[in-house]
Amino acid sequence: MHSEQVLAFLDEHPEFLQQHAARFSLQASPQNGERVVSFVERQLLELKDHNRQLEAQLQQLAERAQTNERIVAKLHQLTLAQLAHRGLKQQIAALKHSLGEEFQLNRVALRLWHPGAEAETEHYNAQNEVQGLARNLAAPYCGPYVNDEVMSWFPAIPVLQSFAQVALRDAGGQAFGLLVLASDDAQRFTFDMHTQYLSQIGELLSASLLATLEAK
Structure with a gap:
């Protein structure tokens, strides 16, 4: 059957598309049962729906880029x-x-x-437990748990809900320190958060402090 014959058939039987609307993904107008949505309109x-989804995704990417720019600027100031x-x-x-x-x-x-840090008694801690913790941190840890020793480094109030633990390492990968960040916000440091910027802070601090420690 040629296309002209199909079109002629539809002209003669306009109810055909209405009767088979579901099969052809057409929608009938709720006010008028004789009208169907054309393929082009569909x-x-x-x-339009796809464009709205793309616009929402683009907005999310733009917001994420702005957030990353702000973090990079803060890291620059820290450096x-x-x-x-x-x-x-x-x-x-x-x-x-x-x-x-x-x-x-x-x-x-x-x-x-x-x-080189022995004289800095407030920040010197050579306990095996602490050194072992740092050695086992292949990447920064984020979450609600720290051991009793680490918890003792913070005041009892406010109650801390989340922590980030970052090992400081020398050029050979040996840990020589531990940085711990804490918050009373349970969502500040979570298991599923990205740790790229925490790693960069650890690398920056390692290089900065090690230069001073090795110079003594």
């Missing part, structure tokens, strides 16, 4: 703060200040067991 509706200070005590103070100012992280604990 395709236009589908294209500048580390470069601007000399001396272990000053570098640690600058780190805590930057994390508070740039990332609103005011509960920060740092422990080192490098020989």
Whole structure:
């Protein structure tokens, strides 16, 4: 059957498409049972719906890009703060200040067991338990759990709900310190969050502190 014959048949029997609307993915008008949505109109509706989905995805990507740009800018400020200070005590103070100012992280604990940090008693901790914890961190840990030793580094109030633990390593991969960030917000550090920026903070701090520790 040729296309002209099909069209002629539909002209003579307009009720055909109405009767078989479901088979051809057509929709009848609820006000008028004689009208059906054409194939072209159906395709236009589908294209509009697809475009709305694409616009929503594009908006999400744009928002994510803006968030990443803000984080990169904050990391840059943290880096500048580390470069601007000399001396272990000053570098640690600058780190805590930057994390508070740039990332609103005011509960920060740092422990080192490098020989060059022995004089910095507030931040020196050579316990095997702590060293073992850092050695086992192949990547930053994020979640609600820390051991009793780490918990003791923070005040009892407010009650902390989530933590990030980042190992500090030398060029050979040996851990010489542990950075712990804490929050009373259970959603601040979660198991499923990306840890790329935490890793970069760990690498930055490792290089900055190690340069000072090795110079002693």
